[in-house]
Amino acid sequence: MDAIRVSKVEQVQFAKGGTISTGTVHLTAHHIIFRYDDAGEKEMWMPYPLISLVNRQPQTLQGQAQLNFHTRTFESFSLTFRRESDASDVFESVKELTVSASVSQLYAFFYNPSPPFPTNDGWSLYSPRDEYIRMGVGTRSKAWRFTDLNKDYSFCATYPARIVVPTRISDTTLQYASKYRSKCRIPVLSYLHWANYGSITRSSQPMVGITQNRSVQDEKLIEAIFQSHWSPESRVSNANVYGATPTNLIIDARPTVNAVANTAKGAGTENMDYYKEGKKVYLGIDHIHTMRESLAKVVEALREADQLLASINQSLPDQVADLAVLDKGALRRSGWLRHISAILEGTVIIAKNVHVNSSHVLIHCSDGWDRTSQLSALSQLCLDPFYRTIRGFEILIEKDWLSFGHKFLDRCGHLSSEKFFLSTTGGADTGSGAEAAQAFLASVQNRFTSQHHIKETSPVFHQFLEAVRQVQRQFPDRFEFNERFLQQLYYHLYSCQFGTFLFNCEKDRRVGDGGPPPSERTISVWDFFNSPTEMSLNRNATYHSTLDDPTRRTSDSDMGVLLPNPKDVRFWHELYGRTDEEMNGRFVAPQIRDAEHVGSLDNADDDPVVQEISAQEATPSSGSGGKWADSSLAGSLGVLPAPVRAHSPGLGTGLRDISASLPDLPSSRAAPSRTPTPLSGGAPGRAPNSQASQSLLNTPIWSRAKQPDILSGGGVKSVWGKLSSNASAAFSVVQDAYAGVAKDLMNTGIGQGGEETAAKTSELRGRDVLSAWGQERSTSPLPPSSTSYQRAPVTENPWSISPTSQQHISIFDENPWGVPSEAESTASVATPPRPSAIEPMSPLPLDPTVVPIPVTSAARVVTPSVLGRNSPQAMARSRAQSPPNASKIDNTDPLGVGLL
Structure with a gap:
């Protein structure tokens, strides 16, 4: 081939895993081969993909000259050449052979096994009709039927040719319904449970949009779909039906933030006001x-x-095998586990809802070919023992991954890119200036053309x-195949050999x-x-198929349904070429779930996505509030309002609700304590206007009307909805406070623009002229060295709740440094307060230990000079020595130096 500049280079050093060997590099059309000089070593063959x-x-x-290689199998090695020209030829050849222009150039179109494989029915291994009949479609249940609506892939280009839909729905209805789903990927059957009539269906997101289409x-x-446990000929609602489907679920695998962002593109999530047969889970x-x-x-x-x-091997070659240099902290911070x-949490929810509750589950994410395939396939793997055999697992991948349109070509990046070939030689091969300019333009063009493919x-x-x-x-005894x-x-998956x-x-x-x-x-x-x-x-030596017998009646029988522990996850160290001790250590802490999980939504009032869309509709397109006027622009920029960005710190309320309806969930937790929130006013998900927010701030917190607890009674609602309204209110208050700052950026002097201008531009001045938090600044501030200690009346801080009771049992309860000794307490009580020892106009700051600090009605200031002085006589003396305005000061600083 013309792409191969050199086919063989001898006397090349091969370094991998801290060991260095010498051999010969061979370049073929589809492999890079390294042959060791030591005849006892096995050759290394690596496909370019x-x-x-x-x-x-x-x-x-x-x-x-050295070339460093990194592979998709998490291996790293380097080739060191004796001449720069050999390294350059190998580098350019490997790049030309790895970066392909089309799929037909990959190794699979040239691979011919020798000798041929004994079996050649791999492309016909999965038959949709045989597999769905095995589940019971057309035999146990008449509620489902095959349709040839997509036999020529004209109905949906990414769906299989044969799909299974409810018998009650005609093809004409399916044609209309396809306009409402992204990529025309309508809800179709993926799995019918062997023990009952529960089903797993999958689809893409609905095209709801900002206008809440339906x-x-x-x-x-x-x-x-949710009524498919009834006979299609007659619906007898008063009959005793096994599994009366009380918990039909629509599983939206995405976070609510992503669902809101997709509404700007015309998509979104279901409005549960129109889907009364089920509930929704995020x-x-x-x-x-x-x-x-x-x-x-x-x-x-x-x-x-x-x-x-590799660096340690150069100085300590005998100690490399005993060193553990992998950073476990970096592995944990990756968030991979x-x-x-x-994903396993969602799998358990789906499996329990189908098997225990005999109900139906509809799964979708955005387009229904990534997260949807993960959840659907894993749930069936846990529900059906057939899929845990070698042949069954192959059929599962063919059905839920290959036929339902997972984008293997795009997700795996089989065509590669020139961006993955980095050279730090500084352009040694460039010739004239024209050639350098042409190479630069080619690189820029390649950057724009290949960026989408990489993303x-x-x-x-x-x-x-x-x-x-x-x-x-x-469950090591429940799989016919092993880890290999x-x-x-x-x-x-990445070799491109098949x-x-x-x-x-x-x-x-x-x-x-x-x-x-x-396929041919x-x-x-x-x-x-x-x-x-x-x-x-590939067979598992410890596999026991008898454990999956549904008729087995022992203490450990589970009818062949597996419910894994979502928190028991570890790195697959064999895949990464490491030891279990190196990657996981001797102890793996439970994985803390900090991702959002919202579930069990009965209607639109409980749905944070619908609330946010309604808030966007109610928000005016212009104004000084600083809110997003165009929600589509906000979604395209990736900047969403505060209620959408809020996340529950742990397992959300939805997960606890699902756990309550699905017993024996390993990750069940106790419900958190309910704490009233001070900032919750107006409709859920909507921020109050400036007048309402100002009125809310001027009202004492203890006298405000208590908002109903959204976690008790009246249906189920997650913590997400509660946090959304609070964050929205706080966001509006902050925006209103800084609404006019931008107009006064040029007028930052004190006394030039009056009190109003000084108040607006206070954040632009130095710390020496700023007042403490929650205090109004006097128009004639005193110099820092003044001994006078007077402040203007304070304004209420909306974020601080003043105690309603002023009872103090002991002054030591407020001492952050602990309770002093008995001697110190006695001495402090007997010692009278010392007068101020600071000279007037002293450049030093005020000493809190010698300056008498006023005691307010809200909080008592503790200093070493008055420590333990809680008698009525001492309190009377303290009030007598306080400044005239001290009773109005709300000073909660224990040192009395003020808040900067």
């Missing part, structure tokens, strides 16, 4: 960009450990495999572009896994 980053280092003083056809479709699972950044932090920690090992824990990458399927590994580790099977599956994971949807695999389809031109990865050699290596 596995390369994630190549860094070309500058030439050393000895004339050597679709009667979509509402009827979901109503038919799982708070972050989007693909957050997952990509989280894994990048894990990879960065692994690379830093490899670099540290927290994201997996959030689409995300380890979604990798995250699913790690979640499966967590369940497999907790998952690790090999991850390897071939055509299974190369495309974004079933249409791209089954329909050819002017020629045979890719490439080999399926299941042919490789189902070969006798791989089957023997």
Whole structure:
């Protein structure tokens, strides 16, 4: 090939894991090969798509040049060449062979196994009709039917050709309902439970928008799904039906922030006022960009450990094997385990709702092919023992990942990019100025053309495999396949050796572009896994299928349904090439859930997304309040109002509600204490206007009307809704306070613009002329050295609650330094107060230990001079020595130096 500048380079140093070897580098059309000079070592073969980053280092003083390679299998190694030209040729060749212009250039279209695999039915392994009949569609339940509406992929390009929908809904209704769902991905059946008529359906987000659109056809479709346990011919509501579906759920996997942001694009989430058959739950699972950044932090920690090992090897080669240099703190800060824990929490909720409550669950995120596939596949893995066999797991991936349109090509980044090839040589190969300018323009053009492709990458399927590994580790006897099977599956996800994971949807695999389809031109990865050699290596020796017998009646029987512990998560150290001690340590603290989780929403009044949309509609397009006039602009900029950004610090109320209806949830917690909030006024989710907020501030907190507790009675509402109104009110107060600051930026002098101007521009002046918090500044401030201690009357601080009772048992209760000794207490009581020892006009600051500090009616100031002096006579003397205005001062500073 023309891309290969050099096919063979000898006497190359190969460094990996702190060891250095010598050998020969070979470049082929699809692999980079390193052959050791030591005949006992096995050759290293690496497909080009596995390369994630190549860094070309500058030439050393000895004339050597080094290339650092990082792979998608979390390995790092370096090749050191004796000549700079060899390193340059290898670098450019690998870049040309890794960055592909089309999928047809990948290794899968040229791979031909020799000898051929014994089985060649990998592309026909999954039959939608056979699999849904196995579940009971058309046999146990007549409420579901197959439809050929998408047989030519004209109805929905990203859906499979054969889909299962409720029998009561016609194809015409489906056509209308598709206009209301993103990418026309309507709710369709993914799983029918073997023990009851509970179901798992999946879809994309509804096209609600800012104007709160609705679709009667979509509402009827979901109503038919939630009533599918009844016979389609007759609905007898007074009959005793097993599993009367009291807890039908619509699972929105996104945080509420993402749902609000999507309303600016015309999408959003369901308004539960129109879906009376069920409730809605927000799982708070972050989007693909957050997952990509989280894994990048894990990879960065692994690379830093490899670099540290390589540097230590140069000075201490005999001690590298005994060193643990991986930063466990960086691994925890990545949040990777927290994201997996959030996915497992949603999985348990879905599995319990289907199996225990015999109810129905509709899952969706934004487009329904990332988080939706994770939750749907993991839930079925826990519910159905068939999917825990090797063949069943392959069918599960074919059904919920490949046929339902997960974007493997975009998420895995198979085509790579030139951005992943970094050179620090400073352009040594550039020639004339024209060539340098042309190279610069080419790099700029490549930056704009490939940026979208890079942003689409995300380890979604990798995250699913790690979640499966967590369940497999907790139930080691319930899976027919072992850990090696998952690790090999991850390897071939990125190797591009087979055509299974190369495309974004079933249409791209089954329909050819002017020629045979890719399913006929490439080999399926299941042919490789189902070969006798791989089957023997991937079987779990401790697997016991009898444990999944639903008729088994023992103390540990579970009818074959697994409910994993979402908090028992650990790094998959085998995948990362590390030991369990190195990555997880001897003890793993419980993963604290700081992501939002809102659930069990019955109607729109409880939905924080609907409340925020209503608040945006009520907000005027112009004004001095500083609020977002255009919600679409706010969503596009990623800046959302305060109520949307608030998060529950722990497990939300929704999770506790679901846990109450789904018994024996391992992560159940006690409900938090209910604390009244001072700033809660007006409609939920709406900020009060300036007049209302001013009136609210001028009213004492203890005399304000108590707002009803949203956590008791009247339906279920999460802490999110409570925090939203408070944050909105506080946000409005702050904006009103600083509304006119921008107009007075040029007038910052005191006394030039009057008291009003001085009040507006107080934050622009120095600290020496500013008053304390909650105090009004006098128009003629005293110099700092003055012995007079008078202040103007204070204004009420809306964020501080004054105590209603002035009873103090002991003055020592307010001493932050502890209770003094008995001798000190006696001496302090007997000692009279000392007069001020500060000279007038002294440049030194006031000494709080010698200056008499006034005692207010709100709080008593404790100083060493008056410590323990709580008798009525001492209090009378203190009041007599206080300044005239001391009774009006609200000084809560224990040292009496004031708040700066």
